[in-house]
Amino acid sequence: MWLFILRRVASTVPVMLIVAIVIFAMLRLTPGDPAVVIAGDQATAEQIARIRASLGLDLPIHEQFLTWIIQILHGDLGTSIFTNMPVSTLIGQRLEPTLLLTLTTVIFSVSVAVPLGVWAAWRAGSWTDRLIMMFSVLGFSFPVFVLGYVLIYQFGLTLKWLPTQGYKSPFTDPLGFASTIVMPTITLGMIYIALVTRITRASMLEVLGEDYIRTARAKGQIERKVLFRHALKNAAVPIATIIGIGIALLIGGAVVTETVFNIPGLGRLVVDAILRRDYPIIQGLILVFSFTYIIINMLIDIAYTMLDPRIRY
Amino acid sequence: MPHINTHPVLDISHLSVALPSSGDRRHAVIDLSLTIKPGEIVCVVGESGSGKSVTAQAIMGLLPKGQLIAERGTITLQGEDVLQATPDRLRELRGTRMAMIFQEPMTALNPVLTVGDQIAEMLAIHTDLSESEQRNRVLEMMKAVHLPDTERMIDCYPHQLSGGQRQRIMIAQALILDPALLIADEPTTALDVTTQAQILKLIKEMQERRGTGVLFITHDFGVVADIADRVVVMQHGNLVESGTRDEILLAPKMPYTQMLIASVPSLVPPHREPVNGPVALQTINLSKTYQGTGGFLDKGRIVKAADQVNLSLRRGETLGVVGESGSGKSTVARCIARLIDPSEGHILLDGLDIANLPEKSLRPHRRHVQVIFQDPFRSLNPRRTVGQSIIEGPMNFGLSEHDALNRARDLMELVGLSPDALSRFPHQFSGGQRQRISIARALAMQPHVLIADEAVSALDVSVQAQVLALLDDVRKRFDLALLFITHDLRVAAQICDRIMVMQKGKVVEEGATRALFANPQHAYTKALFEAAPGHDFTKR
Numbered sequence: 143m144w145l146f147i148l149r150r151v152a153s154t155v156p157v158m159l160i161v162a163i164v165i166f167a168m169l170r171l172t173p174g175d176p177a178v179v180i181a182g183d184q185a186t187a188e189q190i191a192r193i194r195a196s197l198g199l200d201l202p203i204h205e206q207f208l209t210w211i212i213q214i215l216h217g218d219l220g221t222s223i224f225t226n227m228p229v230s231t232l233i234g235q236r237l238e239p240t241l242l243l244t245l246t247t248v249i250f251s252v253s254v255a256v257p258l259g260v261w262a263a264w265r266a267g268s269w270t271d272r273l274i275m276m277f278s279v280l281g282f283s284f285p286v287f288v289l290g291y292v293l294i295y296q297f298g299l300t301l302k303w304l305p306t307q308g309y310k311s312p313f314t315d316p317l318g319f320a321s322t323i324v325m326p327t328i329t330l331g332m333i334y335i336a337l338v339t340r341i342t343r344a345s346m347l348e349v350l351g352e353d354y355i356r357t358a359r360a361k362g363q364i365e366r367k368v369l370f371r372h373a374l375k376n377a378a379v380p381i382a383t384i385i386g387i388g389i390a391l392l393i394g395g396a397v398v399t400e401t402v403f404n405i406p407g408l409g410r411l412v413v414d415a416i417l418r419r420d421y422p423i424i425q426g427l428i429l430v431f432s433f434t435y436i437i438i439n440m441l442i443d444i445a446y447t448m449l450d451p452r453i454r455y
Numbered sequence: 456m457p458h459i460n461t462h463p464v465l466d467i468s469h470l471s472v473a474l475p476s477s478g479d480r481r482h483a484v485i486d487l488s489l490t491i492k493p494g495e496i497v498c499v500v501g502e503s504g505s506g507k508s509v510t511a512q513a514i515m516g517l518l519p520k521g522q523l524i525a526e527r528g529t530i531t532l533q534g535e536d537v538l539q540a541t542p543d544r545l546r547e548l549r550g551t552r553m554a555m556i557f558q559e560p561m562t563a564l565n566p567v568l569t570v571g572d573q574i575a576e577m578l579a580i581h582t583d584l585s586e587s588e589q590r591n592r593v594l595e596m597m598k599a600v601h602l603p604d605t606e607r608m609i610d611c612y613p614h615q616l617s618g619g620q621r622q623r624i625m626i627a628q629a630l631i632l633d634p635a636l637l638i639a640d641e642p643t644t645a646l647d648v649t650t651q652a653q654i655l656k657l658i659k660e661m662q663e664r665r666g667t668g669v670l671f672i673t674h675d676f677g678v679v680a681d682i683a684d685r686v687v688v689m690q691h692g693n694l695v696e697s698g699t700r701d702e703i704l705l706a707p708k709m710p711y712t713q714m715l716i717a718s719v720p721s722l723v724p725p726h727r728e729p730v731n732g733p734v735a736l737q738t739i740n741l742s743k744t745y746q747g748t749g750g751f752l753d754k755g756r757i758v759k760a761a762d763q764v765n766l767s768l769r770r771g772e773t774l775g776v777v778g779e780s781g782s783g784k785s786t787v788a789r790c791i792a793r794l795i796d797p798s799e800g801h802i803l804l805d806g807l808d809i810a811n812l813p814e815k816s817l818r819p820h821r822r823h824v825q826v827i828f829q830d831p832f833r834s835l836n837p838r839r840t841v842g843q844s845i846i847e848g849p850m851n852f853g854l855s856e857h858d859a860l861n862r863a864r865d866l867m868e869l870v871g872l873s874p875d876a877l878s879r880f881p882h883q884f885s886g887g888q889r890q891r892i893s894i895a896r897a898l899a900m901q902p903h904v905l906i907a908d909e910a911v912s913a914l915d916v917s918v919q920a921q922v923l924a925l926l927d928d929v930r931k932r933f934d935l936a937l938l939f940i941t942h943d944l945r946v947a948a949q950i951c952d953r954i955m956v957m958q959k960g961k962v963v964e965e966g967a968t969r970a971l972f973a974n975p976q977h978a979y980t981k982a983l984f985e986a987a988p989g990h991d992f993t994k995r
Binding site for chain 2: 352353354356357358359360361363364371372375376449450451452
């Protein structure tokens, strides 16, 4: 077991290296010279050359790569072209809201979706099942921003229960955090609930037809334990997969929600950086996202082996 | 035990179970009555669709909700009608008064829980024992069913145990609370013969020691002969005949029972003339080794699935390859058909070595070797019509659709099906019919070598006899070399000219069927004969 985890962790290193090479190459190969952009329309060739030199763009490509990798290993993701602040600081500032929003969304959706899916599978074909499935189709098809604004209108403006926008850090203002995070969590969680409910239902339906479920009933086990002790753990692998993919998507995909609720998260940083062609930030963000994906994938793989003793790599 | 010994443990009276209105008949079980006394083993025998498993489910209160309903009758378990019991009461009865073991010990145990936890669950549901007391009871019970190294095995997962061990776990789980009634639904069907013999012995031992009444469901008259006190024969939900074991096996009164018993292949091979056709297939030192994939920190272990196998097969001849699971018999078949690549050795097909031919040069030879697989439910593509499945191969080899269809029609007639059936889908046929279709599909390629890989193992005895006769007929008609892979000695006795016995990848014995059956030489062959269910009975 520990050996497996060790091997799995070690195997992420080459993947990360390949990702780093691809990111580096992609930005160097895309047309458009950042030095020209930074220098502006009126710049002379000399000014552009000076900027190129200051960015290290005049060095041979492999030297550029080596310097870059060494910098990354030191936690230095470069300096933003526009704000002149270190990229790592910029990303660090924005990481907290996004990570916490992702976390609350995952906890909220999983704790709603898994029981719903189990219930729907248990009562497959009944009205309960159809109602849950209808709800999940709705969750899929409802645009995030519409749901966001409906919630803001209802709970923020009409009932005035919750603040309409903004973000408070839980480390300085726990109550403020709780009240600002509720609506974004629901908004962002809706699609996710729909997805996890469907996967849970499908996976459970398959497992409920298995012989060992019949065995559990033949032992006189109560239905709740048949469902949660015997069935759910067997159905867990696809569910864990979708939850993992979901976390990865949430970290990168919260742009709309962050915009609607005016949360200073990573999603907004991405948009701003792309619009300004702020290469170091884009590079840093892609790197952070990719590494997050790789780590989440690794955690999913490790989770598999804990959920199902038959899975050994 | 509270009851007096003459009272039946189970008394089923006029039980009828209704099928949903969409079914092809109205009842799964019609007006069934039977009793089981303490310490008695009653075998319910019947082919698929006879209603024997439905009866077991009805007793346990496990009929699929909304699909099968016990309409009439009573099922009295130690004086209590289980059909009238509340769901909570039923749950109490399951495990304590009645318990069940199933056919597939592979799938009947939960793969993500340790076997110890699964046995202990019985105690957790029905008793107040503490966890350490539960563990002790479980260990005791595991020893009672003769599991080795129980201290280690209690924390194993099902996939780490063999099929026989898993079935012992199921039995330990079922009997740990000393139920008065044990229902065994085909508990040895999925096991190898030698394992089957051990499990049957265990069930008998446990039942005698504890005085349990056993309802034993089987399709195998060999098993009946070995284990039954009384026998109940069912067909299409009706009770055909019941009586003591000897009454039913030696003097069956009803034509259906007589037909069933006559269909059981005899362990005495008929006389067969030696075959002198040209050699169609030969393997020389054929080996297949598997190496575990393993990561960069560990080395996989090496398994010799087939080890230096030499065989030769003439046109018009049937060679039986007999062995238990893991003996390598299917590996040999797959290598010959080049479905997997052999690691070493030669495969001579009509004199040409195809063992290492690359796919491109192999292709023209593929049609000469055709395979019929065990499970006709899975070997035909459910979304293609039977006709499409049959003509696909010949058309790949250049036959026009018109000619291929004509050939398919002829073959359908040959295997005893209507040519009109070509436009239908596999699910519209019974198991036996599907196996006929599989034979037609193989023959459409006009092969020289036909491999039947457990081709009749999934079929009911009466259907099995027909399909065997068909295979023998096509062998003669097309002068085929037939490689017949089976675990069933009875079947092998009836159809094979020569027999090869395999164990752990190696051929341990080979010879003409009659000679080998009359005088087996190798210890393993002898053990196989010893374990064949009902072997004493047939020899009487």
